[in-house]
Amino acid sequence: MKRTLGVCYYPEHWPEETWEEDAARMAQAGLTWVRIGEFAWSRIEPEPGRLNWDWLDRAIATLGRHGLKVVLGTPTATPPRWMLERHPDMLALDAQGRPRGFGSRRHYCFSHRGYLHECRRIVRLLAQRYGQHPHVAAWQTDNEYGCHDTVVSYSDAARHAFRDWLRARYGTIAALNAAWGNVFWSMEYHDFDQIGLPNLTVTEPNPSHVLDFRRFSSDQVVAFNRAQAEIIRAFSDRPIAHNYMGRVTDFDHFRVGADLDIASWDSYPLGFLEDRLEVDADWKRRFARQGDPDFQAFHHDLYRAVGRGRWWIMEQQPGPVNWAPYNPAPLPGMVRLWTWEAFAHGAEAVCYFRWRQAPFAQEQMHAGLLRPDSAPAPALDEAARVAAELADAPRVHAAPAPVALIFDYDADWAWAIQPHARGASYFALVFDHYRALRRAGLSIDIVGPDCRDFSGRRLVVAPGLMHMPDDLKTALAESGAQVLIGPRSGARDASMRIPVPLPPAFPGLDVTVSRVESLAPGMEMPLQGGGQIRLYREEIEGGATPVLTLADGAPAAMRAGNVTYMAGWGDGAALDRLVTMLADQAGLTRLPLPEGVRIRDTGAERFWFNYNPYAVDTPVGRLDPAGVLRQSF
Amino acid sequence: MKRTLGVCYYPEHWPEETWEEDAARMAQAGLTWVRIGEFAWSRIEPEPGRLNWDWLDRAIATLGRHGLKVVLGTPTATPPRWMLERHPDMLALDAQGRPRGFGSRRHYCFSHRGYLHECRRIVRLLAQRYGQHPHVAAWQTDNEYGCHDTVVSYSDAARHAFRDWLRARYGTIAALNAAWGNVFWSMEYHDFDQIGLPNLTVTEPNPSHVLDFRRFSSDQVVAFNRAQAEIIRAFSDRPIAHNYMGRVTDFDHFRVGADLDIASWDSYPLGFLEDRLEVDADWKRRFARQGDPDFQAFHHDLYRAVGRGRWWIMEQQPGPVNWAPYNPAPLPGMVRLWTWEAFAHGAEAVCYFRWRQAPFAQEQMHAGLLRPDSAPAPALDEAARVAAELADAPRVHAAPAPVALIFDYDADWAWAIQPHARGASYFALVFDHYRALRRAGLSIDIVGPDCRDFSGRRLVVAPGLMHMPDDLKTALAESGAQVLIGPRSGARDASMRIPVPLPPAFPGLDVTVSRVESLAPGMEMPLQGGGQIRLYREEIEGGATPVLTLADGAPAAMRAGNVTYMAGWGDGAALDRLVTMLADQAGLTRLPLPEGVRIRDTGAERFWFNYNPYAVDTPVGRLDPAGVLRQSF
């Protein structure tokens, strides 16, 4: 697969007479792809049933004339104002019970059948018209599912759909009452129609109730997306993508991905560092113009898994964004670095968002490749440089990594429902492990919780999987790989209850979690030999061999056979010790890296990236600030 | 009275075949009491009018067979789902006007007459059936009134009941207008039916309006509880208790207690320290596994007063809880210490919450005496050790303490309505005084604001009583005890107005508060000789003798006869100076104690407690970490 570049473009925002020059400049910069259409419903169908295709036909023709390939988006993330007159109750309700109104985007409830019907209709019309169009080379469904906290809705539509979902899952109300433990506070139901949504309760609702509601909410996204994908496939053989948003975990990306051909994500390194990471102010300041050195890589590896190998960046930050609390400009060179890093992780394409900075509406402070006055913004040069570099770069077929890291959306919801410690999140726990693996110079494949085939893996890291089906335990135990689990592995059954025998109940591993506790900042528990347990800790007992020990002699990690159980949330030093121990055991070659320097092996090449604002010497030469080195094996 | 232990148990949560063994193990551990039933309405009455007593009969029989005595709870804190179909408007409304829905517990408004009727019905049925049952030895009404902020409701039911309450209090609308000063902003009413609840006003509502609403809300709890107690008494001669929750001050515990035979409270030392105390992070860390050294004692002394001498711990924390921001495990020995401390303060019984950790629903991360797999949790051994120690411990009849501290719920509401300084709370002010008395080794009786008999007291401490009836002032002035009042003593009349002559207007004390101010952190005002005034300060004038003086020479405390007025919120050092001065004046023997070490005299014994995680040497020997020493007089 050839590595390519692209850009997001909104012909409807600009006078038609500028399209030709825009297209010419895109081609000149070395771009291949142009994504269009995903917010254009009010122009495609200005009034219900009155379709206006002419402008879109001409826009696609103009782009195609310059050799550009179009990614066509379905416009369902921004229903026009008239849609609300047809479906006044289509709005999602927030957790406070307030409708989330018209005037921005994503103002729909995934459970509303009338709106789903409208989406099917417009997608069918779009697919019929452009499914075989020579210049339409790929599709995008909707836009950034879940962005702006839009997965979970407390509407009537959601309530009714949730009851149906529960009926299908449990069959009888008695089964549901038992699964949820509703006897606890006289919460038993006699009928599914008595079940409400778990918001605005007096104190916390039943965690089983909430987890099922979160699963249901995720399933509604899956169904919504599948409806679009099925229609497109009926009329088009071009690949279908969706553009996921960074650190949105409210729905199961793997399950949505199963209905797609390509996974893509929208990478805004500076906004994410400022707004979506549990890091301290010093870290934010240090990487403020470069982004976190591991956050993008994590998502690259995640979406490679979601796309079953095929993945893109659909939106790449090209300059300051508009939406974070603070919005600095990138260090010169970072747009190039981010692009190359995506390719190093196997991306097929990287598309910049957006072509020209919009002078109006919500994103007018979001940079583009061009300024609002059409002069080049700094990113245009960096993009063109990558395009030139790509000309003689080898095609890459990513090799499977020897290290696998399991990521499970269901576990993320379970932790969110029951963190036990303020601020404890599954994502952060997994990401801490990912960072430690990267500090050791390891390349990683992320895999989903349904993975049972670990052949070829030498190390599998699976922290915090609150529910672990038996066949996953077996697959890991028999994988031959070194396996790291804990804390909270198998801590809950499928209905969010504590299983008996107590966790982890892992085959061949005589370890039992006898008690759990959480630790406020300042209560960290030091390990003998370095590192500490923070935030969340388990007391464990059993016959396995202690491999990490607390200062008071209590075991912090135990091991039997190929499986190591970590009984708490390790800090960086503790995780480094675990990674060292297990990587050595697995026969993996570690290459400890300084903070801000990262490597990624593709099979044929090793890439070096420098996220620091200063140069760093490496074994393969000097890495400039924002520098990239490519080393062939 | 013999000191006894007990446990909270939920037979409805477990297979019936486990009950027998559970009961046997309880008896074996030395427990006497088993509280049951308080959340079981959906099992007692699965459908309206269909009563199912069989399982409860069998559960009580099983427990009784093993010599255990049952405390039977009325199940009114958790109305079943069907109740909402009968009374859709029974839910409380929060201050934002949102119904507080089904799905957890305490989802009722105290003012809803339909629900009150249902409660009377179920309590009558329960009392009729078990009022004379040989194994039912005590009653508990409802569960933790006020927990989860459930006293104050902004429902229609509350609005109408409040109007009736105001009619009864004021008689005429003119009297109400005058009492509230409604002329102030043209807030005058012509009819009681025009009066709303004091939420969602443009800026703060009239403080007199709010205070009456808080009093009304408290009275609704009193009436709700009285309705249950009267019915139980009609059928049973067993004592009636309620289990109050720590630091819930939204209703008058004394007035509820007047209808009970026994006061009890639910003691969660680690959760309370983490979640409900105005202490800094260092203090929280220092006592994270032990709890605050004074918080439990304060409540013990409070509920001894509420119960007019008879009080229990109905729920004692046995391990990590589930509900605080961080939930550490107790230091080994603390469960025993907490239990003995309750006895030292006169408790008749200490019951652990709960027997076995529930593997499902909201409290699945709350420890019990048993783990979910029925293996013993660490607390079981500590409980059994106390049971053994109790065998040869003397019965205790607590002697009245020479020091009395007045606690007034009405004053707490008044401070909450008008703190003047961010974070200034009456509870915290009184607790600061309590701490200082305890640091001096003094044992304390808490008394309510209706106390007029101070005979036998040598020191009466009464800070912050914003409203002081004349007969209370007289009783204190004539008590012969040293009396400490201020700040804000008598600062408001019964309708929350500033009285003229200005406060404190205390007989025999020529002190006038001429001006009040509040002080941000960093503005503390040093006292000559040590200590400082913080947060809240008064300028005072008059002919009394200054006994504490600010650096600029202004008086900070003045004294005449037996009465000392403190014109501000003293820090620890200032309060230590006041306590020293007054205790010496009163001829009390002080025993200054190191932080974390506390004593309590019962009359026959002196108990020593060590809340520190290290050993401390005392005049009576070495106190281990979490250690208890009993010294006979």
Added chain:
Amino acid sequence: MKRTLGVCYYPEHWPEETWEEDAARMAQAGLTWVRIGEFAWSRIEPEPGRLNWDWLDRAIATLGRHGLKVVLGTPTATPPRWMLERHPDMLALDAQGRPRGFGSRRHYCFSHRGYLHECRRIVRLLAQRYGQHPHVAAWQTDNEYGCHDTVVSYSDAARHAFRDWLRARYGTIAALNAAWGNVFWSMEYHDFDQIGLPNLTVTEPNPSHVLDFRRFSSDQVVAFNRAQAEIIRAFSDRPIAHNYMGRVTDFDHFRVGADLDIASWDSYPLGFLEDRLEVDADWKRRFARQGDPDFQAFHHDLYRAVGRGRWWIMEQQPGPVNWAPYNPAPLPGMVRLWTWEAFAHGAEAVCYFRWRQAPFAQEQMHAGLLRPDSAPAPALDEAARVAAELADAPRVHAAPAPVALIFDYDADWAWAIQPHARGASYFALVFDHYRALRRAGLSIDIVGPDCRDFSGRRLVVAPGLMHMPDDLKTALAESGAQVLIGPRSGARDASMRIPVPLPPAFPGLDVTVSRVESLAPGMEMPLQGGGQIRLYREEIEGGATPVLTLADGAPAAMRAGNVTYMAGWGDGAALDRLVTMLADQAGLTRLPLPEGVRIRDTGAERFWFNYNPYAVDTPVGRLDPAGVLRQSF
């Protein structure tokens, strides 16, 4: 114009028998003015249509008998309870959609036509009765428009009025769609009646939508006030004032002021410092008892402009207030200092709020000149001292200042809608410039954004004017004065879009803002030679001359002719450098002052003020703590 003092008085709060003595004491203290009536609607019209003038007649007569002049307030800020029965939908709705109910004050929506009608009626009745009354010497409309966040309402009345306002502004919906850029996210409308209010959208609403709504909301205040002023003028030739509240920027004070004869404001230096200023805790502590040294002066200069030269203090803080998080007492002497400072800035009158501290209702903890028991509070002496000092003080005709500072409410809204950096506010930016000018000892005139005549000015400072009409640019360019603009000057067109050519597009100034970014704390960018850029920064290019340069050589400020463009938010040191540079260029004499010492020139005199709690030596002698020196030229 003679300088005078006054006081706010509520005869309806006190027994009629006290009025005579109150009036006598006011006169004895040297007061001239008594403001009354503004909250008395429920006493003037206890029931709809039943007018009760007698008490008010007598109160005015009593005051007049003692030579006092009455400022009569219209009572429309506190509609009585019966008004709600006539107009149940008159309440404003907050951004969450909740009605803002009865029980405090300002519970009306400016857009409600029924309530506006009632206001016209009561104002007409009042003006008819007292318009020519010998003792009524001035009027006040309503009270503190905008206080308690009451300008913006999300009611149905506001929605309908907003649509009409938009119809009038845009004519056609197509014009509105184009102006707002509604194509962006398919937000296009077909009819004005489809347009909602910009609250409760899924993510941020269109900034053009919000800005128009803010302008509309401001216009509703202007119209509301104009309705009253027109009626009063029809019956009375006495001057009309409104009392603005400090740092309320939600409506355009200049436009309201255009319908008034006198501007006045309510000055609470200690409350404002604690509650309404972006200063750190050290600064707050340092000036906790004195107030910020520039905040009052800023408002004095602002309202001198709003009143076109005629301005008062209608409410002057006399002691601790009740509404800030902390409410300390003023340093002795500060009440006098604040009063003299107002006169130094040209005030005609300073009225203290209030005569006697109210013992009831919301402001019972707000000090007055008298205590609740009618004894003098400390401020009474300070007021009387000023009255004595005024006897032989010269009348002052303020001379225009050589420095003008432009303040634009529209710019404040634009910054609030699109701060780009958390906490970046236009008010704070302008105030930082004001401080720097004052540190240099300069006296300042504030002017509104409609000012085009800069004759006589030697320096014009105009930071952050996000929209700059062409004729303003021209007027500044041709003014002959040194002009300082930037950051964000002309950054948006009248519809909140980025203009092309890019900003600032200032005649004669070859500077283009090529990119903007925002900087988190810790990311400050040092300037060569001292100072730094913080929070908000622009990259600029062009042929103008760099006058401030960043460490990396990029220009931070550029200059051409008389215009200097500052490309970011300068810290104190940077602004001091700019002021030095431009004042020297303008030939202004600077007098660098120590923090806390400020001067103000009136034309005939120079006043020195010491906000420090310690004495300071000045060229004209020793300035006591809270001291005032008057130096004749």
